[in-house]
Amino acid sequence: MISPALALLALGLLAADRPLAELPYTPGLDPAAMDRSADPCVDFYAYSCGGWQKRNPIPPDQSSWNVYAKTATENLQFLWGLLEAAAAKADAERTPPERKVGDFFLACMDEKAVDAAGAKPIAADLAAIEALKSKADLAKLVARLHLYVDGRMLFGFGSSQSFENSDEVVAWVSAGGLGLPDRDYYLKDDARSKALRKAYLVHVEETLVLSGVPGKKAAAGASTVMRIEKALARASLTQVEKRDPKAIWHHTPTSDLVRGSRSFRWTDYLADSGAPSADWVNVTEPAFLAELDRQLAKEPLPAWKTYLRWHLVRSAAPYLSTPFQKASFGFYAATLRGAKELAPRWKRCVRWTDADLGEALGQVFVARVFPPSVKGDADTMVKFVQASMAKRIDALDWMGPETKKAAHEKLAAMKNKIGYPDVWRDYSTVRVERGDFAGNIARATTFETRRQLAKIGKPVDRSEWGMTPPTVNASYEPSMNDMNFPAGVLLPPLWDPRIDLAPGYGNTGGTVGHELIHGFDDEGRQFDARGNLRDWWTENDAKEFEKRARCVSDQYAQYTVIDDIRINSQLTMGEDIADLAGILLAWDAWKMATAGQKLEPRDGLTPEQRFFVGNAQWACANMRPEDMRMRAMTDPHSPPAWRVNGLVPNVPEFAKAFSCKAGQPMVRENACRIW
Numbered sequence: 262m263i264s265p266a267l268a269l270l271a272l273g274l275l276a277a278d279r280p281l282a283e284l285p286y287t288p289g290l291d292p293a294a295m296d297r298s299a300d301p302c303v304d305f306y307a308y309s310c311g312g313w314q315k316r317n318p319i320p321p322d323q324s325s326w327n328v329y330a331k332t333a334t335e336n337l338q339f340l341w342g343l344l345e346a347a348a349a350k351a352d353a354e355r356t357p358p359e360r361k362v363g364d365f366f367l368a369c370m371d372e373k374a375v376d377a378a379g380a381k382p383i384a385a386d387l388a389a390i391e392a393l394k395s396k397a398d399l400a401k402l403v404a405r406l407h408l409y410v411d412g413r414m415l416f417g418f419g420s421s422q423s424f425e426n427s428d429e430v431v432a433w434v435s436a437g438g439l440g441l442p443d444r445d446y447y448l449k450d451d452a453r454s455k456a457l458r459k460a461y462l463v464h465v466e467e468t469l470v471l472s473g474v475p476g477k478k479a480a481a482g483a484s485t486v487m488r489i490e491k492a493l494a495r496a497s498l499t500q501v502e503k504r505d506p507k508a509i510w511h512h513t514p515t516s517d518l519v520r521g522s523r524s525f526r527w528t529d530y531l532a533d534s535g536a537p538s539a540d541w542v543n544v545t546e547p548a549f550l551a552e553l554d555r556q557l558a559k560e561p562l563p564a565w566k567t568y569l570r571w572h573l574v575r576s577a578a579p580y581l582s583t584p585f586q587k588a589s590f591g592f593y594a595a596t597l598r599g600a601k602e603l604a605p606r607w608k609r610c611v612r613w614t615d616a617d618l619g620e621a622l623g624q625v626f627v628a629r630v631f632p633p634s635v636k637g638d639a640d641t642m643v644k645f646v647q648a649s650m651a652k653r654i655d656a657l658d659w660m661g662p663e664t665k666k667a668a669h670e671k672l673a674a675m676k677n678k679i680g681y682p683d684v685w686r687d688y689s690t691v692r693v694e695r696g697d698f699a700g701n702i703a704r705a706t707t708f709e710t711r712r713q714l715a716k717i718g719k720p721v722d723r724s725e726w727g728m729t730p731p732t733v734n735a736s737y738e739p740s741m742n743d744m745n746f747p748a749g750v751l752l753p754p755l756w757d758p759r760i761d762l763a764p765g766y767g768n769t770g771g772t773v774g775h776e777l778i779h780g781f782d783d784e785g786r787q788f789d790a791r792g793n794l795r796d797w798w799t800e801n802d803a804k805e806f807e808k809r810a811r812c813v814s815d816q817y818a819q820y821t822v823i824d825d826i827r828i829n830s831q832l833t834m835g836e837d838i839a840d841l842a843g844i845l846l847a848w849d850a851w852k853m854a855t856a857g858q859k860l861e862p863r864d865g866l867t868p869e870q871r872f873f874v875g876n877a878q879w880a881c882a883n884m885r886p887e888d889m890r891m892r893a894m895t896d897p898h899s900p901p902a903w904r905v906n907g908l909v910p911n912v913p914e915f916a917k918a919f920s921c922k923a924g925q926p927m928v929r930e931n932a933c934r935i936w
């Protein structure tokens with residue numbers, strides 16, 4: 262017999278697997294997502310999200326499922342319809358962006374052609390690796406491969422703002438080289454880590470075989486890959502260490518980079534990468550680069566051929582024929598994160614179109630679903646949140662006037678990006694062919710790499726967007742000192758113009774407050790109003806800040822993620838601080854937005870209760886245990902349940918709204934408070 266949950270799931274999937282003509286509507290506060298049998302003062306997450314968790318089992322292609330992922334998937338389904346239409350129209354009826362994205366999508370959906378091509382799309386690169394005559398030729402080849410193979414092959418090379426002068430874009434040489442998600446996977450000695458390393462060896466071997474290496478050689482090849490990557494992992498910074506901007510900033514003259522390496526010809530690499538020549542670069546992790554150099558000297562050429570082959574195939578596998586896709590899914594999604602099935606082809610194709618031609622696709626999306634009125638409402642909300650922060654800075658009793666003045670300057674200089682870019686990216690030079698999916702991916706990735714490298718030495722473009730408009734996410738960029746809210750995060754159920762303001766200010770207002778606070782969390786506070794890494798704190802105020810930040814990290818360190826794994830609260834500190842102060846800013850902003858209005862209860866909840874339930878409901882989620890374990894090591898965010906149940910005990914307005922009593926789990930005697 263099929264369980265009711267499975268039957269529901271099957272029905273849901275049948276309904277889900279079609280393009281959508283309109284975005285579906287879920288209200289910004291969904292009473293059905295709640296579980297009113299739970300006591301809000303004991304477990305507010307269960308009270309706000311219990312119904313959602315029961316009604317939203319994790320789809321088989323997902324490793325976790327939550328309100329953001331569900332909204333993003335609905336966006337994908339809507340984009341699917343737009344892309345099918347763009348693919349079907351005659352050329353004369355299509356705009357240039359429609360032609361580009363339509364053909365890209367069509368080539369991707371042609372699974373027969375993809376399967377027929379097998380490993381052919383990477384054959385020339387595999388041959389080039391095999392043809393290497395000496396290690397001295399490695400740099401030239403890697404420079405070319407890095408145009409479309411990511412920085413997990415040896416190291417990363419790209420461009421970003423200078424920490425010293427945020428108006429300038431400089432070259433960044435960053436640590437990389439690993440096929441597993443983090444250094445800790447190579448170095449931890451518990452049974453689970455050992456089992457994962459074993460599974461990784463099997464996966465590398467399997468992938469090498471698929472690429473044409475004979476079985477026996479492939480097993481030895483996998484050990485070679487593990488040996489090299491383990492050495493590189495040992496020399497890599499931990500996730501926590503990387504949160505310190507000073508630890509990843511090393512102004513290095515290009516001549517020192519060249520001279521510092523015995524085994525890698527940086528002059529060849531830099532010349533062949535196509536990057537403009539530069540006097541200096543930022544080396545994020547010098548110790549990593551030194552170890553890479555030692556390994557290059559130590560390991561023989563055939564070992565490097567195997568290593569390069571692995572990373573080339575790993576990076577291309579999702580775009581190659583079915584056996585490659587299955588192998589890649591089997592390890593990276595199933596073993597590491599617990600997903601049960603490869604996502605349907607349409608979903609992957611829409612995602613890739615969004616990733617590679619996102620601002621062409623985004624134009625079509627925005628025109629359909631993001632009216633100027635929504636952008637206007639979001640602008641107003643952001644202004645109220647910023648005004649709330651200004652008041653909070655003034656009211657702080659632990660910060661002196663000097664630091665307060667600099668904090669105000671930073672707040673006033675914060676620029677925001679809302680909805681979509683003013684100027685759309687021009688993809689006219691990306692060649693898209695209907696019968697060549699893997700080629701389209703390689704050309705689109707090359708276009709993006711070249712675009713990034715071309716910025717080196719140029720003034721920064723402060724109007725550029727990093728996320729695409731349908732993206733359901735938000736960010737704060739310390740070097741830009743700006744907040745970013747794509748259209749996707751400003752639509753229902755996150756921001757719902759059809760209902761009262763309370764849930765929307767709790768939810769999206771909380772997100773705006775969260776992003777703003779990233780400019781003032783333990784990491785962001787080290788950057789100034791211009792986005793430069795410059796200390797604007799008096800020594801005493803910095804100490805007072807750290808004392809209060811410690812309250813937050815001590816609190817979250819007590820919470821369990823899964824098994825016996827606790828939250829690594831040194832890793833999540835910035836996010837936890839942003840959550841805490843973010844909700845306070847949202848509360849103040851909501852009070853400003855509704856000043857003088859008489860607010861009515863709805864759905865059996867007071868306006869204040871609606872604010873908090875709205876806030877919690879962004880975080881409704883179900884997660885697979887494998888994914889929770891991976892995130893405990895790599896994700897700077899605490900698990901969703903603790904982002905609610907760790908947060909509200911610090912907010913006295915919450916206890917008041919639900920009449921919670923001292924001593925109950927959602928009430929803390931010594932609440933943490935920073936801002």
Ligand SMILES: [Zn+2]
Pocket residue numbers: 775776779836839
């Ligand atoms: Zn954040």
